[in-house]
Amino acid sequence: MHRYLERFSDAVDVIAGLLLGLCTLLIVVSTVGRYVFSWAIPDSFDLSRYLIGACMMWGFASLGYRGGHIAVDLLYEPLGPWGRRVLDFIAWALLLAFTAMLAYMMFFRLTGAYRSNEATFDLRIPVWPLVGLIWFGCASAVVTTAVAPFVCGKHEETNPLEGHGV
Amino acid sequence: AEVELTLSHWVPATHMLQAGGMEPWAKSINEASGGRINITIYPASQLGAAPDHYDMARDGIVDIGFINPGYQPGRFPILAAGEIPFLISDAKSGSRALDEWYRQYSAKEMSDVYVCMVHVHDPGTLHGTKGPIQVPADLKGKNIRPAHATMARLVSSLGAASVQVPAGEMRELISKGAADMTASPWNSIYTFGLQDVTKHHLDMPFYVTTFAFVMNKAKIDGLEPQDRKVIDDHCTSEWAEKMASKWADAEAAGRQKMIDAGGHTFYKPTPDEVNLWKQATASLEGEWAAAATKAGIDAKSAWASLAETLKKYDANVK
Amino acid sequence: MNTADLVAIGGFVAMFVLMGLRVPLGVAMGLVGVFGFAAMRGITPALNLLTTSPIRVITDFNLTLVPFFILMGVFATNSGMSRELFRTGNAWLGQFRGGLALSTIAACAGFAAICGSSIATAATMSRIALPEMRKAGYADATSTGVIAAGGTLGILIPPSVMMVVYAFLTETDVGQLLMAGVVPGILATLMYMATVLIAHGKHLPSGKTFDFKEAITSLRDVWAVLLLFIAVIGVIYLGIATATEAAAVGALLTMVIGILRGRLNTKLIMSSLVESLRTSVSLFSVLIGAILFGYFLAITQSPQKLTAFLVGLDFGPYGTLALILVIFLVAGALMDEMAMIILLVPIVFPVVIHLGFDPIWFGVIIVVACELGMIMPPVGINVFVINSIAKDVKITTIYGGVMPFILTDIIRLILLVAFPIIALWLPMTMR
């Protein structure tokens, strides 16, 4: 079971990373096209926006598994191991509840986009597949967050930079 | 007051639409209801992003939402007729006519809200950081903020890319260089602080944008009969014209303001060049008809009815 | 005081309690936002906020440059550019007394010019400069203090993720704001160097002998940093492309340079992508929460009342500004700086504008306040980051080392308040 969960979260990382790479390429190509060849990729504005959104939700799933959300350590630091475990549990439970609520409600944005024929501005491509890509990231975040306490820790050393904004 | 209603919109609180349209309308509702209905206005996207306002009214996040249907391409294909360039010549009578016409379709197209009224703005045109903007070929290879979905189709058919942001973000977009041109009515250039960036203007009444006030259905259906009547009495084609009027005057004055200020270049197309623009936009009517047919209405008779209503109020482009 | 006011106050209290329990900040703000909105408008509309708003935030084009600014820094670190900067700094400044410390500050400033994050700047410099300084006999307080302070340049010198967020929250022009950080950034660099010499002067080891040939050849290695800075910041300054386009091109260019020099492979590229994405996401999830919390506050109309209250105190513009800055400094000492600006800027910004201050200038002031917060005890993020890398140096030792820099930062803040032109001159020369 653990093996599958780890494989799942590795896949989440790969998808998230590839989406960011794809998005970088799309923006660079459209920039070069516009300034060098005065040729505009239709819908590049909408596509890059939605792709960044998808990156963020798949990245959110990656965070659900390994942690790294911005939190305030002020009261946490002085606590003993037992107190920390209690706070860890509260934080995890609320993160899971929020993520689940988000995924549930965001599903209606997906069905709404499908039913209302919402499309991109230039080529009028339906936007629901893009919203769907975002929603799948959010749904994956529910899974990765839910299983996080049962699998994390053995995977890799935590990055000291994570969870501290920028 | 017995009934508290929230009205949310996404233009600045200082916008003429609020001072000259929404506030008098809300005041009239308050008076007609003997003080029973009070409307609080939340401006400037305080409660949500501009393109989300339809959903916000539908879901009860707000009671009344001011929407630009053209911020969501494909979603309101029937009303999109009003967005076609060279169709509506005047904001006041045009709002009255469009509202009267759309009443046949509003319950079908915007079925999950109560549609109070629709209206348009004073005819707008293209404004850019560089010239010339005289003929359709001048748009090629440019990044253009199109104002709504139909204009987006037009600019992309002319070899430009659309960068669609709500009006409130126009300034940032243009001053950053993310767009070279924006479609807008005249005085909005001042309202949104673009007068020092967009110095080049296509001097021709080109297109209008449609707007709608939509209300949460459950809220309206739950009103006492006498309150409901007050709302119904304020959701009329006459009120659509009133809503649009003061704003339209303010927009039209913007062009003269630029002439007086100096430093602006106005490109006035010759009649032949106007025809080039008309040819460029000709396909939009067909595209609209196809989308409207798909939405389940008789597009041909709907178009005829729109033309006739516009003519009745002398709001058609000749 | 009416019901709405009470609900708003209750919301603030609930959010601070959740924050104290170490609930992720975005979740704390988001939950209070949703349930506070529910108290005002009912649960169904409140839940429906989650249908539309979060997607709107993550697909907002004003924020699309965030991951690219971070990605650029990660690629730069992973391809060794920070090491070259330090080496070049040392070749030129190493001759002076305390030369390694001066080189470290110069390298921090140089790295800040291609990296949008302060903690990334501090972390990458700890790995490179700290071992060298220790080897050369610098006191731990001095070497860690220099890196903690130098690291804060990451959000002042463009690119800066902090500025992107400020511009997003206040709808100011991000290009102008980024430019406004350049001159204060140079000022900060010089002031930090002076601080090292004055405050730590007595204990500084003497420098090495200057080697002209080495100094010249060292310049060969930093061409990439210079190229990237000009490509990204120059393009934004000249208004040739949008900030997002510049940032994406910059990120790709950093990667290509890394590949050409044989320092990035597929695995490293992939892990750089994931790493920067995760940093970006932790930021976006706070923004999602902040937007939800903002809708809740808006429906209670408390921002207007708070503005009226603060303006009504009648302290005069500079008195009110001083009050706001004190709030920021206290908050900065206690919490994460990103959390601080997301929480406080939307509330105080209308007041500041009402008082007639310049929004771009105020953005720089806020960034400097953030820099202070990053090294201020008890919660100085940069200090924690350095401590997590140099585990044998006590936190208190590092705080001891940064004290003189805190003083310099306060002087710099006062200078910027007194002479706004320091920040505003460069953006004013833009078109």
Ligand code: NA
């Ligand atoms: Na930077």
Ligand code: NA
């Ligand atoms: Na802090």
